[in-house]
Each structure stands twice: as structure tokens, then as C-alpha cells.
Amino acid sequence: MKNKFETRAIREQAERTQHREHSVPVYLTSSFVFDSAEHGQALFAGDIEGNVYSRYSNPGTDEFIRKICLLEDAEDGIATASGMAAVFAGIAGLLESGDHILVARSVFGSTHQILTQLLPRWNITHTYVDIGKPERWEAEIQKNTRMLFLETPSNPGLDLIDLEFAGNLSRKHNLILNVDNCFATPYLQQPGRYGTDLIVHSATKFIDGQGRTIGGVVVGRKELIEELRFFARHSGPAMSPFNAWVLSKSLETLAVRMDRHCENALALAQFLENHPKIASVKYPFLPSHPQYELACRQMTQGGGVLVFNFSEGFDPARKFIDRLQMLSISSNLGDTRTIVTHPASTTHSKLTEDERLSVGITPGLVRISAGLEHIDDIIGDVEQALG
Ligand SMILES: Cc1ncc(COP(=O)(O)O)c(C=O)c1O
Numbered sequence: 003m004k005n006k007f008e009t010r011a012i013r014e015q016a017e018r019t020q021h022r023e024h025s026v027p028v029y030l031t032s033s034f035v036f037d038s039a040e041h042g043q044a045l046f047a048g049d050i051e052g053n054v055y056s057r058y059s060n061p062g063t064d065e066f067i068r069k070i071c072l073l074e075d076a077e078d079g080i081a082t083a084s085g086m087a088a089v090f091a092g093i094a095g096l097l098e099s100g101d102h103i104l105v106a107r108s109v110f111g112s113t114h115q116i117l118t119q120l121l122p123r124w125n126i127t128h129t130y131v132d133i134g135k136p137e138r139w140e141a142e143i144q145k146n147t148r149m150l151f152l153e154t155p156s157n158p159g160l161d162l163i164d165l166e167f168a169g170n171l172s173r174k175h176n177l178i179l180n181v182d183n184c185f186a187t188p189y190l191q192q193p194g195r196y197g198t199d200l201i202v203h204s205a206t207k208f209i210d211g212q213g214r215t216i217g218g219v220v221v222g223r224k225e226l227i228e229e230l231r232f233f234a235r236h237s238g239p240a241m242s243p244f245n246a247w248v249l250s251k252s253l254e255t256l257a258v259r260m261d262r263h264c265e266n267a268l269a270l271a272q273f274l275e276n277h278p279k280i281a282s283v284k285y286p287f288l289p290s291h292p293q294y295e296l297a298c299r300q301m302t303q304g305g306g307v308l309v310f311n312f313s314e315g316f317d318p319a320r321k322f323i324d325r326l327q328m329l330s331i332s333s334n335l336g337d338t339r340t341i342v343t344h345p346a347s348t349t350h351s352k353l354t355e356d357e358r359l360s361v362g363i364t365p366g367l368v369r370i371s372a373g374l375e376h377i378d379d380i381i382g383d384v385e386q387a388l389g
Pocket of ligand 1: 086089110153184203205207218
């Protein structure tokens with residue numbers, strides 16, 4: 003019988019060395035030595051498997067990749083230096099000039115920049131489709147559409163996409179379904195269950211969970227990962243072996259951390275929903291979320307992020323942020339520390355106002371990534387800052 007999630011995240015480990023270490027060592031080495039000239043030749047020719055150079059593979063990085071594959075139920079994967087390198091590799095490593103991507107609007111800011119500023123240089127085009135109107139997506143599929151890219155829950159709007167629907171549509175039109183699962187993590191949602199071909203993560207967020215490293219990973223179908231491995235091997239976005247060690251260790255506590263992130267986020271969302279100064283609150287596991295039923299079907303808990311709105315715009319949002327005493331003001335998320343972000347002026351400031359409004363980023367929108375501090379202290383700081 004297959005081990006449970008927590009056990010898989012802990013017990014998958016690189017082969018022990020002759021020192022019989024319990025915790026895996028950090029393989030800080032750029033290259034690996036060959037037993038002989040013939041051995042080196044066979045490794046380079048791919049006749050035998052083994053480490054050659056840390057841009058290609060490293061035992062610690064492989065451990066991290068194998069764990070994510072086990073948690074996402076994926077066949078293979080590559081690890082990258084950042085979440086954006088993973089997003090870029092997952093698209094640029096597979097598509098060719100003349101190809102087209104269908105993208106569910108409301109993707110991370112830098113993903114939007116890749117789609118709108120970089121990929122057109124190589125004649126890879128995209129069409130944004132409305133998250134709220136999936137019935138219109140099929141009409142936007144063109145002869146050259148090869149991929150459907152989406153994020154669910156979206157950042158920062160926390161809109162959801164029905165993965166079963168996306169899986170069926172992709173299969174029907176032979177599209178590569180590519181899902182950024184950064185907000186949910188494999189603990190809360192496994193896109194592979196719905197036929198997702200590629201799953202991308204910014205490991206910087208909840209996978210690290212302690213705000214220490216930058217990293218990314220793409221896992222999915224073996225034949226697609228083979229192409230990405232070629233792309234990564236020669237274009238070089240490799241994850242550092244040290245970060246791979248940190249991130250593999252972090253996975254060992256992902257489940258317990260996510261339980262607490264979700265518990266704190268839900269409690270804070272409930273508190274804010276009842277606060278007279280707040281116009282609206284969005285959190286996937288609040289019954290008031292327009293897609294609450296889908297959230298309960300597709301996710302096991304609501305995640306660590308919530309958003310809320312001051313109806314009078316940026317001014318009260320700014321005052322609230324400036325009055326906070328404990329919560330951190332930062333653009334990151336998925337840390338032990340609760341973080342407050344004002345997306346319109348920071349993470350999504352490069353979008354036009356119309357682009358922001360089309361994905362629900364109003365001037366009064368505030369995002370909170372609930373940390374692992376005691377919930378009374380988190381709510382206490384938010385309450386005093388609201389005045
Ligand atoms: C949903 C999502 N995808 C990708 C990224 C990019 O990840 P990284 O900052 O690790 O490059 C982020 C970063 O916030 C994100 O929120």
C-alpha cells in the first residue's frame with residue numbers, strides 16, 4: 003500500500019553514504035568524478051545513468067524532485083532556480099515559433115510579463131480567457147493552440163478554476179494542461195488527478211515556508227519532462243544544491259505547516275468578514291466565496307492566503323498597512339511570518355489599471371499570507387491597525 007502524504011514527504015531520501023548519516027548531506031559540488039575515461043564517455047553518451055555536473059543533476063536536487071513527484075503523483079520533474087524559471091521552462095522548453103497558448107486570466111505578474119513581453123519575440127502568442135466564463139474558452143482555441151496555462155487559486159484574486167473542466171477541455175483539443183499549483187501546494191490540491199500534464203511551483207512560497215530561499219519545480223508527464231530536461235540542461239536554470247537541500251527538508255514539514263496556515267487564514271478571514279470597516283473578504287473556504295462549492299470539491303482546505311477590500315480605495319488600505327505593528331509588509335507569501343501586501347502598488351504595479359481591475363485588483367485590495375504565529379496575536383495586530 004502506498005504511504006500517506008506526510009510519510010512520502012519525509013521518507014523519500016537520497017541514498018545513504020558510507021557515513022550512515024540520518025539527515026541527507028548537502029552535495030555542494032559543481033561536478034562529479036568518473037571512475038575511468040570509459041565511464042565518463044558512457045555517462046556523457048547517456049548509456050548509463052549518473053551524475054556528471056550539477057547543472058544537469060545533483061543527488062540532493064534529485065531527492066527534492068522525487069519528493070515533489072511523489073506528492074503530486076507525477077512521473078518526473080526538473081528543479082529550477084526560481085518559480086519564474088520553472089514557469090518559463092515549462093512554456094519555452096516545449097513550444098515553438100507559431101504556437102499559441104490559452105491562458106486563464108489572472109496569472110502571476112511575471113508570468114504575464116513572460117506572455118506579453120518575452121514570448122512574442124519568438125512568435126509564441128497567447129489569448130487570455132476569463133476565469134469566470136469557462137464556457138467561452140473553447141471558442142478561443144485556435145489551430146495552433148498547444149497549451150492551456152492556469153493558476154488556481156489565482157494570485158491575488160483567489161479565483162478558482164475547475165480543474166476537471168480544464169482537464170476535459172485539454173484532452174478534447176490535445177492541449178498540454180500546465181497548472182501553477184503554488185498557492186495550494188500538493189497537500190491541498192493535486193492537479194494531476196484531473197489529467198494535468200505539467201504542474202509548476204514557486205518553491206519559494208509554502209514549500210520553503212520559512213522565507214529563506216528562491217526555487218521552482220516543474221513535474222509531470224515523462225515525455226514532456228524529457229524535453230524540459232534538455233532545455234534546462236543547456237539553458238542552465240538549475241536549482242542550487244544548497245537550496246535543494248533546504249527545500250527537500252522543508253517538504254518534511256509541509257503538511258503540518260499547511261494545516262496551521264489554513265487554520266489561521268480561515269480564522270482571520272472570518273474575523274475580517276464580521277468587521278464593519280471591511281467591504282468584502284475573499285477566501286476559498288468561506289461560504290461567501292462565489293466558488294465555495296468548487297473549493298470544497300477540489301481542495302482539502304482553503305490555503306494560507308486571503309484578500310480583503312477597503313471600499314474607499316488605497317488611502318484606508320495604506321493607513322491600515324502603516325499602523326501594523328507585528329505583521330510584515332512584504333511582497334512574499336507562504337512564510338512562517340504573517341505578511342501583508344498591497345498588490346496594486348507592488349506585485350501587480352506593472353499591469354495597467356484596466357488589467358488590474360479585470361482580475362479584481364482594486365486600489366483597496368489587501369492580501370494577507372497567514373503565518374504560523376498564534377492566531378490571537380495575528381488578529382490582535384489586524385484589529386488594532388483597523389482602529
Ligand atoms: C503563483 C506564482 N507563480 C510563480 C511565482 C514566481 O515564483 P518565484 O518568485 O519563486 O520566481 C510566484 C511568486 O510570487 C507566484 O505567486
